[in-house]
Amino acid sequence: MTTTSQPTITGQATNAFDVERIRRDFPILSREVHGKPLVYLDNAATTQKPQCVIDALTTYYSEYNANIHRGVHALSVAATEAYEGARLKIQRFINAGRPEEIVYVRSATEAINLVAQTWGVENIAAGDEIIITGMEHHSNIVPWQMLCAKQGARLRVVPLNDNGELELDEYERMLSPKVKLVAAAHVSNALGTVNPVERLVELAHAQGAVVLLDGAQAVPHAAVDVQAIGCDFYALSSHKVFGPTGVGALYAKYDLLTKMPPYQGGGDMIASVTFENTIYNDVPHKFEAGTPNIADAIGFGAAIDYVTAVGMDAIAAHERDLLEYATEVLSSIPEVRFIGTAKARAAVVSFVIEGVHPHDAGTILDLQGVAVRAGHHCAQPVMLRFKVPATVRASMAFYNTRSEIDALATAVRCVVEKFN
Amino acid sequence: MTSELDDLYQEVILDHNKRPRNRKKLENADRQAEGYNPLCGDHVNVFLKIEGDRVREVTFEGSGCAISTASASLMTEAVRGKTLSEAKELFGRFHGLITGEPGETSDGPGLGKLEVFSGVCKYPARVKCATLAWHTVKAALDDEGEVISTE
Numbered sequence: 001m002t003t004t005s006q007p008t009i010t011g012q013a014t015n016a017f018d019v020e021r022i023r024r025d026f027p028i029l030s031r032e033v034h035g036k037p038l039v040y041l042d043n044a045a046t047t048q049k050p051q052c053v054i055d056a057l058t059t060y061y062s063e064y065n066a067n068i069h070r071g072v073h074a075l076s077v078a079a080t081e082a083y084e085g086a087r088l089k090i091q092r093f094i095n096a097g098r099p100e101e102i103v104y105v106r107s108a109t110e111a112i113n114l115v116a117q118t119w120g121v122e123n124i125a126a127g128d129e130i131i132i133t134g135m136e137h138h139s140n141i142v143p144w145q146m147l148c149a150k151q152g153a154r155l156r157v158v159p160l161n162d163n164g165e166l167e168l169d170e171y172e173r174m175l176s177p178k179v180k181l182v183a184a185a186h187v188s189n190a191l192g193t194v195n196p197v198e199r200l201v202e203l204a205h206a207q208g209a210v211v212l213l214d215g216a217q218a219v220p221h222a223a224v225d226v227q228a229i230g231c232d233f234y235a236l237s238s239h240k241v242f243g244p245t246g247v248g249a250l251y252a253k254y255d256l257l258t259k260m261p262p263y264q265g266g267g268d269m270i271a272s273v274t275f276e277n278t279i280y281n282d283v284p285h286k287f288e289a290g291t292p293n294i295a296d297a298i299g300f301g302a303a304i305d306y307v308t309a310v311g312m313d314a315i316a317a318h319e320r321d322l323l324e325y326a327t328e329v330l331s332s333i334p335e336v337r338f339i340g341t342a343k344a345r346a347a348v349v350s351f352v353i354e355g356v357h358p359h360d361a362g363t364i365l366d367l368q369g370v371a372v373r374a375g376h377h378c379a380q381p382v383m384l385r386f387k388v389p390a391t392v393r394a395s396m397a398f399y400n401t402r403s404e405i406d407a408l409a410t411a412v413r414c415v416v417e418k419f420n
Numbered sequence: 421m422t423s424e425l426d427d428l429y430q431e432v433i434l435d436h437n438k439r440p441r442n443r444k445k446l447e448n449a450d451r452q453a454e455g456y457n458p459l460c461g462d463h464v465n466v467f468l469k470i471e472g473d474r475v476r477e478v479t480f481e482g483s484g485c486a487i488s489t490a491s492a493s494l495m496t497e498a499v500r501g502k503t504l505s506e507a508k509e510l511f512g513r514f515h516g517l518i519t520g521e522p523g524e525t526s527d528g529p530g531l532g533k534l535e536v537f538s539g540v541c542k543y544p545a546r547v548k549c550a551t552l553a554w555h556t557v558k559a560a561l562d563d564e565g566e567v568i569s570t571e
């Protein structure tokens with residue numbers, strides 16, 4: 001990781017971190033919405049893209065578009081190099097041990113489904129248990145429900161305390177030799193909670209369970225080291241980390257990956273095919289049937305280059321400041337009640353406004369140029385746990401500023417006024 | 421604040437959101453339907469009491485955003501006393517107003533108070549909030565038992 005000076009949290013960007021210069025790299029951030037400057041605070045839904053990512057896509061299509069892994073011609077060689085080069089960038093970004101441990105997928109959702117349908121079907125049997133947590137995105141719930149229904153296994157859920165943190169004692173009690181898999185979010189999209197993933201892994205491994213972490217909301221906010229965490233699977237998504245939509249990655253430990261059956265059948269995932277017998281390709285290609293999303297994988301690589309150059313530690317420090325500031329200014333509005341007050345939190349504030357449905361708040365904020373998510377955030381069990389129909393969620397990225405948080409607070413005050 | 425905001429959240433809407441009319445369960449309802457908007461999780465139940473071919477009473481239960489609550493409240497006022505076919509025709513015209521696609525009946529009489537929802541058609545994300553109670557009352561008028569979804 002790039003070295004940065006230890007920033008103190010004063011709200012002043014460190015020398016290394018010039019947010020105005022960073023904002024100029026993102027063309028969309030200078031547009032207006034409803035006649036107001038765009039204040040984009042819906043980064044947990046998807047992030048905006050820097051010009052270098054947009055350029056990577058157009059350069060690929062205008063200069064070396066070709067299919068990969070099969071051409072002898074110059075364009076195909078260039079495309080293959082760029083596509084496989086992006087895999088190396090992903091590997092380094094999360095510090096995986098080797099590039100073969102990175103499988104390209106469409107999204108974090110597909111990464112999880114891939115594990116459920118390959119590893120899961122081979123390793124989960126009747127009577128086994130899978131543990132998930134009470135803060136999961138639907139994409140880390142439904143694939144396991146489907147798997148449990150198919151295999152006759154049982155799904156168990158680690159409860160949350162009132163701050164939106166995992167009840168670790170309860171987790172420890174749930175672990176037993178019956179548990180074959182623990183699937184948990186690294187960072188919650190609905191609450192912002194950062195889970196103690198090293199501890200989750202250690203406890204699970206002590207009981208022989210394999211661990212999948214949903215890192216979709218973690219990688220945009222801080223440096224991630226899958227080897228230090230020790231997890232067996234890690235899912236991530238390009239569009240949440242300033243890259244294009246339509247591509248993501250599954251990290252899987254090499255030894256697990258080589259034992260897993262293929263996911264889909266087709267071209268590229270085979271070494272040889274006759275009508276009698278097919279020999280599968282080596283990992284990770286065995287899991288990548290068909291022509292992949294070449295352009296967006298290359299764009300994903302460009303996004304990783306970009307955030308790495310900015311520095312994940314500098315990003316984390318800037319976002320810590322934004323989170324503290326947002327918490328402070330919104331706390332001064334008596335009608336605001338936070339949902340999710342975990343001690344360890346990514347730059348996400350989820351809240352409800354007394355007497356106002358989150359949908360109305362979302363529309364009124366939008367009219368002032370402030371883009372937030374108002375809804376259940378694909379985490380309906382979280383809404384149920386906190387007994388709210390929905391929340392307003394402002395999710396920040398490193399290009400956001402304190403003055404944008406001020407705009408959010410002003411807009412929230414306007415909502416309060418309108419409804420009282 | 422902006423006039424766009426005032427166009428969407430008109431006083432009548434804010435008032436019906438705060439003090440919804442006819443929000444109660446109707447004992448001995450002749451017909452009932454349930455509506456659901458999967459997008460925001462809003463549920464609404466509509467109850468009808470029918471005499472001959474006229475809606476004698478109409479109530480709703482449920483809670484949601486201001487647009488959907490006010491829409492349900494104003495719907496009960498608009499539908500009460502109408503014949504079944506008048507009520508269905510009103511549904512059609514209201515739907516036209518909200519979706520910005522006035523049907524052939526648009527040159528009929530105005531929609532009166534219901535016109536406070538005319539601003540909604542500019543907000544596609546909110547159209548379903550405004551129409552949920554109406555889809556549900558239509559299901560009750562048609563006597564369709566199942567849950568009506570806006571999807």
Ligand SMILES: Cc1ncc(COP(=O)(O)O)c(C=O)c1O
Binds near residue numbers: 236
């Ligand atoms: C925690 C979490 N997991 C998974 C996903 C799904 O990611 P993708 O859009 O890549 O399928 C999301 C996105 O909303 C998320 O926030």
